[in-house]
Amino acid sequence: MFLTLGLVRGRGAGGASTDPTGTGSIIDRGGSRMRSWRDQAKCRGLDPEIFFPDPEIEEDADEAIAICMECRVQEACLENAIARREKDGVWGGATVKERRRIIRRRRRSA
Ligand code: SF4
Numbered sequence: 001m002f003l004t005l006g007l008v009r010g011r012g013a014g015g016a017s018t019d020p021t022g023t024g025s026i027i028d029r030g031g032s033r034m035r036s037w038r039d040q041a042k043c044r045g046l047d048p049e050i051f052f053p054d055p056e057i058e059e060d061a062d063e064a065i066a067i068c069m070e071c072r073v074q075e076a077c078l079e080n081a082i083a084r085r086e087k088d089g090v091w092g093g094a095t096v097k098e099r100r101r102i103i104r105r106r107r108r109s110a
Pocket of ligand 1: 042069071072073077078090092093
């Protein structure tokens with residue numbers, strides 16, 4: 001899908017733990033730029049429609065979530081979506097509703 005979500009929608013990365021620069025790149029301890037986490041996306045090359053299910057039908061997200069659960073950059077993807085307040089689609093294995101829940105939980109515990 002990267003085609004995936006970020007590139008299709010023209011958005012950059014922002015997962016704080018893996019992407020401090022906001023460029024979508026993973027920086028190693030020495031500061032050299034490594035492959036973008038997007039390059040490691042499990043959804044790369046897949047039909048983006050899979051990741052934009054009908055939000056009213058929970059099971060519609062099952063296929064996307066299953067793919068995300070096997071994705072090695074799931075955490076970075078989820079944090080990016082949360083940071084950007086993505087309003088639709090499955091990112092990092094979480095639907096819009098699930099991301100809202102995560103945000104509310106974090107606010108309560110902050
Ligand atoms: S977690 Fe899901 S949406 Fe994010 S990069 Fe991986 S497969 Fe794609």
